[in-house]
Amino acid sequence: MSALKIEADPAEVGLDAERLGRIDRHFARYVDEGKLAGWSVAVARRGRVAHLAHHGLRDIEAALPVEDDTIWRIYSMTKPVTSVAALMLWEEGALELTDPVAKYIPAFADTRVYRSGSAVNPGTVAAVEPMRVWHLLTHTSGLTYGFHHAHSVDEMYRGKGHEFGPPRGQDLATACDTWAGLPLLFQPGTEWNYGVSTDVLGRVVEVASGMSLAEFFAARILGPLGMTDTGFHVTDTDRLATLYGPGLRRNRALGDAITEEPTYLSGGGGLASTLHDYHRFAQMLARGGELDGVRLLGPRTLAYATRNHLPAGADLETFGRPLFSESVFAGVGFGLGFSVAVDPVPGRQLHGQGEYGWGGLASTTFHVDPVEELTVVFMTQLVPSSTYPIRSQLRVLVSSAVTA
Template structure:
């Protein structure tokens, strides 16, 4: 197993070491007062790893510590991996961003759009244009999640067994057919709504490539990037390395979430490109270094520089942010000043969100409070791992950005 090692003294890449220490001091308090069980952080600048730290326990019940080989459920940090896979196929001519999804998943032809009514008796109208690949990449397809609890269509997803996962025994192809049979929230391209779109995109990757999603990831992404610990399930021999999953206890401290937490311990029937991966700090750091490196790492090129530059621009109409164009639901990003590209959130107005950041920063996070971001202005990458549901519990992400930014002094 590979463990991250610091490659540069903080001062060599423009960090004040005393200010950098504030990051650890701040998040240690999260563990000491019982808000988090433990965490890991990796921070690189100019392509050199300058800070790695671990604190707390990966399992409160056994007392095992967080360390460099801890395995973390990354949930929606799977989405950028799936998006990169689709972009790789785009570069090979295997698909076009404007292709109708029905070219790869026939059930996505002749979709209906919710107009009024209840989950039991919805009134629908025909979609005026097809859902296209770029709609999936930008979450503008009109799909949703059952766990939003914000709309009758969300309720319809839950009634079919889709809340945080698919019904047991259902594979990805069948799940896509089930979603296609439900109404869209809105006409394709009309709004932004966080959704199963990236799971559907994962199925497109399978059909366009002729490989299952796990096979494509392993051969074309994880292998080239030396991400040997990332996959859709934890094998039995590595279960002691898996961090436990927790939710806040209303009376204080944490409650172990075994119902969701144990899902990753067995091979899934549905390969979720939207939220199915487990990874390590080392592996996801490698992925962010590829992104920061313009699509390549150590001579292994996954994407062309122009493709990545295009994908990390705001693709929402009129350069709108999520606050103006998105549905008011929970997602793995703030909304004010944040646009959305082809698989990543993108900062379009660094002043609007009142968080210390840079224009063009691209990022995403996961349901269990994990997050990463790439700041091309400051040439830095940050990965934060922990296991607390839901990610909206504490303002970890804006605090992390402020603490990292204040440590850059060159």
């Protein structure tokens, strides 16, 4: 287990220490008011940690404090890790972004697209073009989530036992075959919708690499970066933060899953991690794909992945379906596995130009601002992440501390 430490006085890297202190005071009130049990945050600039804080409890019932080595369920912050894995394989020639998904998962060869009707008797049409790896990375595949409760296709997912995850005992390959047998929400490439795209991408990584997703992560990403406390299964449960819902009610139904050996390896939401570990992942991204002599991606690949890939430079507000996701929609586009800030004005957000990142279901979040050379990682355990405006508030608190 490893812990972060302060590496620079804020003034040395153009940050205002008093203003950074606002982060702690603001989110301490969240704990005092019974909104969050506890949290951790790390802010780094120019590759050096300038602000680090922990507050509150990782387990209210046991009165255990948040500590340096607390383990957090990061849910959809798994998605950038899976996306990096796919991009690594692309660099190596093991896959092409334009490859049909059916090349790796044959069940996707004959996908149908929803046209009309109920979940019981839907009308469908043939896909105009195949679903491709690029569609998975950009969430333009037509896949969805059962928990959206917004469309007949969502209902079909739930009918197959897929809401926040697959039926108990089902593995990733079987889940992908199930989704392939259901209609797509729309023709691939024509809209953006938050769904199981990155889970399917995880299966593509498995087939293309000849390794399980857990094996690939451990050997190619987590091990090389020293992310020794990150994985699909937590055995050191004493360090694991408790998962809470609104009103700080313990959520055992979701929370206990990470303590069991997984049958299903979710590239879209299966990892747990620590502040230290995810900070190292963010630093690798901020440094153009390399950290401490370990290079996962070339800088040109990462620059390409963190551009807005939505057609004609559209944002999620105009190209996406108005559903829950881990990002605001207005002024935010999407790259190859990351949200990408296009214009801070429409969403009334203090985004840096080209800032990219993502968040998780339990209100965790991270972002990288390549212009200001900033990385921010925030960990807590509250579902759903839409409960409070934590991310927009954190962004303002950090951005307003940049003075030079």
